[in-house]
Amino acid sequence: MEPAVAIRDLAKDHAGEKALRGISIDVPNPCLFGIIGADGAGKSTLMNILATLTDPDSGSVRELGRDAAREFASIREDIGYMPQRFSLYQDLSVEENLDFFADIFGISGKDKTDRMDHLLGFAGLKPFKGRRAGQLSGGMKQKLALACTLVHHPKLLLLDEPTVGVDPVARRDFWTMLKSLRAEGITLMVSTPYMDEAALCDSLVLLHEGGILAEGTPAQLLAAYPYRLYRVEAAPDAAVSTLNYPGDKPPPPGFVLIYPSGGTLHAAEAPGGEAPLAGEAPVAGGRTQGPSGDPVQRLRVAVPEAYSATLIQPSLEDCFFALLSGKMVMKPKSAPGALPAGTGS
Amino acid sequence: MEYSIRTERLSKRFGSFTAVDHIDLAVAKGEIFGFLGANGAGKTTAIRMLCGLLVPTSGTGYVAGFDILKESEKIRTRIGYMSQKFSLYPDLSVDQNLRLYGRLYGLGKKDLEGRIREMAAFLGLDPLLKRVTGSLPWGWQQRLSLACANLHRPEILFLDEPTGSVDPVSRRNFWDLIHRLSSQGTTIFITSHYMDEVEYCHRLSIMIEGRIAAMGTPRDLKRESGCASIHELFLKLVESKSAQAGA
Numbered sequence: 001m002e003p004a005v006a007i008r009d010l011a012k013d014h015a016g017e018k019a020l021r022g023i024s025i026d027v028p029n030p031c032l033f034g035i036i037g038a039d040g041a042g043k044s045t046l047m048n049i050l051a052t053l054t055d056p057d058s059g060s061v062r063e064l065g066r067d068a069a070r071e072f073a074s075i076r077e078d079i080g081y082m083p084q085r086f087s088l089y090q091d092l093s094v095e096e097n098l099d100f101f102a103d104i105f106g107i108s109g110k111d112k113t114d115r116m117d118h119l120l121g122f123a124g125l126k127p128f129k130g131r132r133a134g135q136l137s138g139g140m141k142q143k144l145a146l147a148c149t150l151v152h153h154p155k156l157l158l159l160d161e162p163t164v165g166v167d168p169v170a171r172r173d174f175w176t177m178l179k180s181l182r183a184e185g186i187t188l189m190v191s192t193p194y195m196d197e198a199a200l201c202d203s204l205v206l207l208h209e210g211g212i213l214a215e216g217t218p219a220q221l222l223a224a225y226p227y228r229l230y231r232v233e234a235a236p237d238a239a240v241s242t243l244n245y246p247g248d249k250p251p252p253p254g255f256v257l258i259y260p261s262g263g264t265l266h267a268a269e270a271p272g273g274e275a276p277l278a279g280e281a282p283v284a285g286g287r288t289q290g291p292s293g294d295p296v297q298r299l300r301v302a303v304p305e306a307y308s309a310t311l312i313q314p315s316l317e318d319c320f321f322a323l324l325s326g327k328m329v330m331k332p333k334s335a336p337g338a339l340p341a342g343t344g345s
Numbered sequence: 346m347e348y349s350i351r352t353e354r355l356s357k358r359f360g361s362f363t364a365v366d367h368i369d370l371a372v373a374k375g376e377i378f379g380f381l382g383a384n385g386a387g388k389t390t391a392i393r394m395l396c397g398l399l400v401p402t403s404g405t406g407y408v409a410g411f412d413i414l415k416e417s418e419k420i421r422t423r424i425g426y427m428s429q430k431f432s433l434y435p436d437l438s439v440d441q442n443l444r445l446y447g448r449l450y451g452l453g454k455k456d457l458e459g460r461i462r463e464m465a466a467f468l469g470l471d472p473l474l475k476r477v478t479g480s481l482p483w484g485w486q487q488r489l490s491l492a493c494a495n496l497h498r499p500e501i502l503f504l505d506e507p508t509g510s511v512d513p514v515s516r517r518n519f520w521d522l523i524h525r526l527s528s529q530g531t532t533i534f535i536t537s538h539y540m541d542e543v544e545y546c547h548r549l550s551i552m553i554e555g556r557i558a559a560m561g562t563p564r565d566l567k568r569e570s571g572c573a574s575i576h577e578l579f580l581k582l583v584e585s586k587s588a589q590a591g592a
Contacts, residue, residue, distance in 0.1 A: 165509045193513070194539075320513050
């Protein structure tokens with residue numbers, strides 16, 4: 001089956017810099033596909049090209065079986081695009097905004113009434129349909145924006161950081177909506193700075209400096225994490241309960257990475273000593289001995305407040321830190337030509 | 346204890362709607378205080394009152410030792426404010442933005458030059474001073490916003506969702522800066538929707554529909570509620586409220 005989106009050797013310069021350096025991606029149909037990466041990695045440039053708003057400098061894009069350079073008009077009828085700053089009409093009501101977008105896409109009569117009714121229910125906005133968009137909370141605005149991008153039954157949705165500025169409860173509701181769209185057979189490409197959201201995707205690509213640093217399912221990324229990872233905590237009765245570790249301070253001897261995470265520190269230790277680690281699954285939740293004695297002792301050299309070190313499973317955020325700092329390598333599935341240049345730094 | 350922010354029964358009503366409902370805050374000098382809440386809970390209204398931009402309906406408040414009702418002009422010179430929507434001028438260079446904000450905050454020419462050098466070094470902006478602001482990645486624009494808000498050596502920094510849309514590595518670097526500012530004595534009053542990073546705050550409050558539903562150190566809040574994380578506590582508080590509203 002043809003992928004929903006097939007990207008080949010896509011390159012684009014932006015403001016004199018290489019925003020995309022020849023990347024290739026296949027997005028299956030259907031799929032909830034996540035695009036993650038640091039600021040300036042090329043996420044929005046990619047989204048703009050997929051939305052047929054920008055032409056690439058080189059390379060090709062096929063969306064829904066059609067060539068993006070030649071058949072952009074027909075592609076636009078079948079995609080929904082929600083940019084970072086989606087323009088809702090603040091002075092129009094929820095219902096009027098939907099009505100407006102339906103008109104733009106030429107949907108009318110009973111078709112329109114049915115569709116609007118369905119989308120208001122889907123977005124949980126029925127009780128608020130008379131409220132002006134400008135008066136909605138941040139979470140409800142994003143749900144309305146999503147409803148507006150769905151009005152013409154798109155088969156492919158492009159969402160550029162849709163949950164930025166949205167509180168945790170509304171964010172969870174929003175992702176429940178994305179999951180149910182995926183279950184209806186729609187393909188979604190979503191960029192996000194939240195690694196807990198990335199974990200909800202079927203498949204992911206990590207962009208870095210315009211290239212692909214890693215790709216795969218969340219499970220594949222987690223399985224490729226090469227270190228023993230400890231959660232380091234202060235004593236329960238310590239004066240200061242949160243541990244910090246300055247980013248410019250080198251990790252303690254034997255450790256590869258150490259950084260704060262939710263009030264604790266995460267410390268990654270290179271496999272070494274007598275303990276073979278290949279294929280060995282860390283035991284979550286149990287306080288264990290490291291490869292050569294107590295990890296707390298080894299950590300205290302640099303973190304005197306360290307009280308306990310618990311071996312934990314890495315999260316995608318841990319993978320993100322390891323990949324971006326060059327301490328973890330995942331071979332991209334794409335052709336060697338798609339390897340980003342200059343990512344070794 | 347020296348307090349940077351103190352409020353008693355601070356309230357704001359808009360017509361029949363109570364946006365901020367009798368909040369009591371006491372934030373110590375040098376403290377990193379997380380001010381959390383769902384969208385529309387009243388956080389921004391509260392911050393606007395503390396910054397002297399909005400007159401409370403009732404209650405009292407002192408910021409940097411000045412009365413928010415009568416001395417808002419004095420407060421404004423002693424605080425720095427930064428938000429995700431902070432207005433940097435995208436067509437100006439980094440250097441020009443710093444200069445503009447320094448002058449707006451009333452720094453003299455000589456002082457300004459020294460402060461720009463200091464802040465640029467502190468935030469690692471040195472190599473970027475001549476770059477056009479709009480061409481910088483988001484994370485760097487956020488840093489520049491922080492530099493602009495901090496040029497006049499404010500006693501208190503109000504940071505309204507400073508890390509929205511920022512990737513995990515840049516967020517971590519940003520929090521490094523927050524800790525350094527706090528250890529130098531700057532009080533940090535910060536809002537965020539990232540429940541993992543708010544655990545780095547010394548203390549935090551969770552606002553639900555205009556009221557403060559929980560306040561304390563992250564450790565005490567978790568211990569008292571039996572929740573494993575602040576994320577879990579946040580969901581629990583917001584949901585118990587909406588369950589009541591639905592009943």
